[in-house]
Amino acid sequence: xxxxxxxxxxxxxxxxxxxxxxxxxxxxxxxxxxxxxxxxxxxxxxxxxxxxxxxxxxxxxxxxxxxxxxxxxxxxxxxxxxxxxxxxxxxxxxxxxxxxxxxxxxxxxxxxxxxxxxxxxxxxxxxxxxxxxxxxxxxxxxxxxxxxxxxxxxxxxxxxxxxxxxxxxxxxxxxxxxxxxxxxxxxxxxxxxxxxxxxxxxxxxxxxxxxxxxxxxxxxxxxxxxx
Amino acid sequence: xxxxxxxxxxxxxxxxxxxxxxxxxxxxxxxxxxxxxxxxxxxxxxxxxxxxxxxxxxxxxxxxxxxxxxxxxxxxxxxxxxxxxxxxxxxxxxxxxxxxxxxxxxxxxxxxxxxxxxxxxxxxxxxxxxxxxxxxxxxxxxxxxxxxxxxxxxxxxxxxxxxxxxxxxxxxxxxxxxxxxxxxxxxxxxxxxxxxxxxxxxxxxxxxxxxxxxxxxxxxxxxxxxxxxxxxxxxxxxxxxxxxxxxxxxxxxxxxxxxxxxxxxxxxxxxxxxxxxxxxxxxxxxxxxxxxxxxxxxxxxxxxxxxxxxxxxxxxxxxxxxxxxxxxxxxxxxxxx
Numbered sequence: 169x170x171x172x173x174x175x176x177x178x179x180x181x182x183x184x185x186x187x188x189x190x191x192x193x194x195x196x197x198x199x200x201x202x203x204x205x206x207x208x209x210x211x212x213x214x215x216x217x218x219x220x221x222x223x224x225x226x227x228x229x230x231x232x233x234x235x236x237x238x239x240x241x242x243x244x245x246x247x248x249x250x251x252x253x254x255x256x257x258x259x260x261x262x263x264x265x266x267x268x269x270x271x272x273x274x275x276x277x278x279x280x281x282x283x284x285x286x287x288x289x290x291x292x293x294x295x296x297x298x299x300x301x302x303x304x305x306x307x308x309x310x311x312x313x314x315x316x317x318x319x320x321x322x323x324x325x326x327x328x329x330x331x332x333x334x335x336x337x338x339x340x341x342x343x344x345x346x347x348x349x350x351x352x353x354x355x356x357x358x359x360x361x362x363x364x365x366x367x368x369x370x371x372x373x374x375x376x377x378x379x380x381x382x383x384x385x386x387x388x389x390x391x392x393x394x395x
Numbered sequence: 396x397x398x399x400x401x402x403x404x405x406x407x408x409x410x411x412x413x414x415x416x417x418x419x420x421x422x423x424x425x426x427x428x429x430x431x432x433x434x435x436x437x438x439x440x441x442x443x444x445x446x447x448x449x450x451x452x453x454x455x456x457x458x459x460x461x462x463x464x465x466x467x468x469x470x471x472x473x474x475x476x477x478x479x480x481x482x483x484x485x486x487x488x489x490x491x492x493x494x495x496x497x498x499x500x501x502x503x504x505x506x507x508x509x510x511x512x513x514x515x516x517x518x519x520x521x522x523x524x525x526x527x528x529x530x531x532x533x534x535x536x537x538x539x540x541x542x543x544x545x546x547x548x549x550x551x552x553x554x555x556x557x558x559x560x561x562x563x564x565x566x567x568x569x570x571x572x573x574x575x576x577x578x579x580x581x582x583x584x585x586x587x588x589x590x591x592x593x594x595x596x597x598x599x600x601x602x603x604x605x606x607x608x609x610x611x612x613x614x615x616x617x618x619x620x621x622x623x624x625x626x627x628x629x630x631x632x633x634x635x636x637x638x639x640x641x642x643x644x645x646x647x648x649x650x651x652x653x654x655x656x657x658x659x660x661x662x663x664x665x666x667x668x669x670x671x672x673x674x675x676x677x678x679x680x681x682x683x684x685x686x687x688x689x690x691x692x693x694x695x696x697x698x699x700x701x702x703x704x705x706x707x708x709x710x711x712x713x714x715x716x717x718x719x720x721x722x723x724x725x726x727x728x729x730x731x732x
Binding site: 177178180182185229230231232233234243244245246247248249 | 432435436437439440443444447519522524
């Protein structure tokens with residue numbers, strides 16, 4: 169049996185608590201995600217999957233409940249330690265990639281290394297290695313806006329894995345991609361999973377949910393697990 | 396009351412600090428009452444969020460409290476221009492019975508604020524808030540002192556009267572006077588200086604050289620006592636020794652005039668090095684005590700070593716600054732020792 173990676177114990181997230189516009193985004197969810205699993209959190213817009221993935225990635229604290237990652241209770245960590253943990257163990261791929269168009273490809277992919285205090289020469293070495301692996305070395309000095317959609321997608325993936333994370337979190341990564349790019353994106357995810365990463369994807373795209381490499385599809389509706 | 400810009404600034408500053416401290420105190424009470432780190436309840440999460448904010452606000456407030464000590468002395472110096480008989484801050488502070496008690500209280504609070512900052516810093520370096528109860532209890536204990544400070548400031552400034560003639564520093568720090576100033580000025584330098592240097596050497600030896608760590612860190616209360624003695628003797632040295640050579644006048648022993656432009660603001664590095672040395676020296680013992688209370692901790696030990704270094708460098712600088720005018724005077728005048 170695989171080792172637990174992320175354990176959620178009765179997690180609830182309420183926005184604007186006690187106010188008129190209070191929203192219970194995640195309601196009493198318990199989950200256990202194993203090491204090297206590829207999991208898809210599936211649900212319609214507003215179901216709470218983005219909030220859930222943000223809490224798993226230490227981007228948000230729950231209102232109640234406990235999140236344990238690799239045996240460490242992270243939901244109660246003070247902000248400073250949570251940020252360190254996040255930098256060390258997580259890679260994020262956002263919807264529409266959220267790259268900085270004015271910066272070069274190298275500068276974009278090196279961004280997560282700045283807060284880790286890695287020296288410029290080492291940063292460049294790490295980024296070049298990955299750019300080469302993803303066939304983007306010749307584009308290293310290009311601005312993001314000068315790249316095609318597929319190239320931007322690869323830059324986003326490199327940026328997510330450059331800090332050598334153990335967990336890759338992706339929020340609606342294929343939402344704005346055509347079929348061909350979606351397929352290539354999923355192939356990259358497979359390759360990363362094969363290299364030992366755990367991949368968690370929040371998506372309502374059937375192409376993602378039906379991808380053969382996905383170990384589990386967890387359905388969420390109205391902030392709760394749909395059993 | 397005189398509506399001098401510095402008076403308004405002084406009152407405003409103290410009221411803002413009091414407001415922030417009271418805000419911190421109320422929240423500290425709430426946090427201490429319901430804090431249970433083992434829980435993952437909505438209340439506990441709220442308290443964790445709250446302590447992050449309270450701790451940041453208190454860091455700012457305590458920092459400002461320390462800075463306001465210097466501003467208070469500068470304000471007193473500026474206000475002396477409108478008080479007949481006053482030549483510097485001494486005249487302003489001695490113009491009524493609240494001035495010097497307020498100065499001593501501000502000095503005391505500056506030290507306590509520094510210690511609180513140290514405890515808060517250590518607490519923020521750990522993942523599980525180990526000192527949260529202690530630091531907030533201390534805050535609750537300190538709050539009445541801040542209230543007293545605001546009351547004393549208000550009484551002090553409201554009692555400033557430009558029609559009343561006050562004393563100048565020459566009178567207040569006259570060795571014949573039966574005041575604290577007179578007592579410090581009258582202290583025999585032939586005794587106080589060797590004691591000060593002796594205590595300094597004792598601290599250096601005890602904390603750094605020859606002795607094993609276990610011996611160095613024993614008896615923190617004695618160490619604190621040594622540092623407090625250095626503070627007292629350091630202040631006496633400024634008044635009865637350094638000032639004579641800074642002013643180059645045998646009877647001018649004011650501890651405030653040396654903060655003026657006329658004397659190249661020499662007082663600022665002198666006081667800063669003395670206060671920083673004593674504050675960090677005492678803080679080092681606080682950190683060791685905290686380490687002992689919890690468990691051996693590399694981070695606290697490292698921080699304690701840094702405090703030790705800062706305290707010894709600061710107090711060494713203080714001795715250099717305090718003795719430099721004496722040496723320079725003899726070089727300049729060619730007098731024989």
